[in-house]
């Protein structure tokens with residue numbers, strides 16, 4: 001069953017209360033973030049339908065939005081997603097080499113996930129860290145001034161965390 | 167050392183906390199406003215300051231505020247644009263991460279001036295850790311009576327909410343942002359009506375950039391007239407510049423708009439010169455959508471005058487020989503960089519970010535990306551360069567929002583100033599692949 005816990009429902013109500021009466025649809029983006037974080041890192045159709053039900057809007061209104069924004073995943077992704085920026089300023093600082101190195105090391109190209117389901121590589125556009133290039137987003141945080149050694153260390157760190165959590 | 171109005175306290179230990187911010191003189195602006203000023207008097211001060219919107223368009227903030235419609239019984243809103251997605255731009259992030267209370271103080275003063283009882287900060291979704299910083303600052307301000315009901319006994323109520331976007335550059339465009347805030351796709355609306363007349367939930371809304379709203383604090387503290395004395399001409403006050411690319415000291419700098427471009431690049435106080443002892447080739451001075459300038463037009467205008475880091479001087483010469491201040495994203499390319507490759511990444515960016523509503527933008531950005539890729543791969547023809555030129559001209563001015571222009575201008579400027587480099591890719595198909 002796709003249901004938010006009671007704690008999360010408190011959060012849901014708090015989010016909806018930020019907007020005027022009758023404008024609860026405004027809570028859609030925050031609720032999709034919450035749903036994605038809660039239900040396995042991506043938005044399956046039943047999850048989107050559940051969000052529609054919570055906001056009393058049509059499911060199509062949710063699909064429309066979920067497909068527009070790049071941060072909503074419409075299919076399963078690895079436990080750790082390396083989102084490497086490749087726009088101008090990062091490119092000037094060697095972002096292409098970082099992407100190539102990750103591809104070589106993990107055997108995945110942009111858009112692919114490793115067979116063990118641990119890592120997904122995604123090339124993305126400017127994340128507002130151009131002065132700290134090259135960089136990637138990993139979960140909620142940025143990893144900046146990347147080098148091959150740093151990439152190695154991040155991969156290690158993820159593997160260790162995954163092992164710990166199992 | 168230039169004047170610092172925004173970042174003066176950025177390095178004070180603990181300045182992110184209410185306690186330290188307050189001890190350093192924070193929230194005095196709010197006290198001054200609630201104890202001695204009417205909302206209209208605040209608007210007047212901002213008008214006098216000459217402050218221009220720091221989001222990129224440079225529209226006078228006080229004037230925009232005075233345009234807000236006030237129909238009887240309809241709530242008004244202030245929305246803070248923290249979507250910051252223009253490649254090369256990371257100044258708002260720096261402000262929010264380091265000086266969250268400066269922004270909150272600016273929001274309280276500005277909300278009072280505009281009569282907004284519910285103010286929203288719309289922040290790009292990727293800045294996922296910053297909402298926590300802002301929400302913490304909001305909670306602290308509230309606990310100390312600067313937010314919530316009846317602030318400082320004034321009878322004015324205010325709540326500030328943070329909403330995260332979800333990955334869409336176009337949501338920085340104010341009407342797309344409003345759509346997104348309403349829980350929809352970020353498709354820009356046709357302007358006019360401007361948001362100041364009809365904005366979020368059809369209510370009068372002012373959308374301002376993070377830096378614009380933070381600048382309201384020094385304006386109130388020192389007075390609009392004093393603020394206007396800093397800078398030059400219509401470039402009053404200070405401006406944050408996020409510098410990146412091939413320089414020794416990338417980072418966020420506050421300048422007073424009287425510094426020359428050359429000093430900004432070579433001074434140790436700012437960029438510290440070109441990295442690895444190389445020479446400067448070109449610079450995009452105001453974020454990815456403004457025209458790129460070759461070194462010879464960067465330090466001096468076509469008339470041979472020194473070029474300065476301000477609105478007027480950067481745009482001197484128009485698009486033929488000048489550029490723009492834009493969002494203050496300063497991108498430097500050294501002698502070994504390929505302008506064609508850089509332009510290609512930007513074209514790809516705009517294709518990726520086009521919302522798809524207008525066909526010139528949707529189709530044109532795709533074509534430009536394809537043609538640039540073909541050139542880079544050594545498969546291009548000379549006629550492709552002319553075709554690129556033609557496509558960018560057909561986009562410009564023919565779309566609902568300026569994203570179309572923003573995609574066209576970098577391509578146009580790159581061809582205008584670096585045509586020989588494009589031709590090199592055509593004439594050297596083998597070498598170009600390395």
Ligand SMILES: NC(=O)C1=CN([C@@H]2O[C@H](COP(=O)(O)OP(=O)(O)OC[C@H]3O[C@@H](n4cnc5c(N)ncnc54)[C@H](O)[C@@H]3O)[C@@H](O)[C@H]2O)C=CC1
Nearest residue numbers: 221222223225233250251252255338360361362492493568
């Ligand atoms: N900071 C960033 O990340 C980015 C910034 N930009 C910048 O955005 C700029 C374009 O922004 P736009 O909002 O399309 O420019 P605009 O010129 O249409 O508007 C600027 C501001 O003035 C207001 N305004 C203008 N005329 C008005 C009137 N008659 N009544 C009431 N309000 C009025 C608008 O509502 C808006 O808030 C570009 O120049 C670019 O530099 C673009 C992309 C990203």
Ligand SMILES: Cc1cc2nc3c(=O)[nH]c(=O)nc-3n(C[C@H](O)[C@H](O)[C@H](O)COP(=O)(O)O)c2cc1C
Nearest residue numbers: 219220221247249250251338339340374375378569
């Ligand atoms: C495609 C596009 C993206 C934009 N992105 C941003 C942005 O990320 N941040 C911002 O403040 N303004 C952005 N703007 C400009 C806004 O539409 C608007 O002019 C600005 O928020 C007004 O605030 P200001 O007057 O304080 O500059 C963008 C405009 C366009 C056309």
Ligand code: SF4
Nearest residue numbers: 521523524527565567
């Ligand atoms: S110009 Fe591009 S981004 Fe702007 S409304 Fe048209 S299609 Fe959308």
Ligand code: FES
Nearest residue numbers: 085090127129130
């Ligand atoms: S270009 Fe990579 S973060 Fe801006």
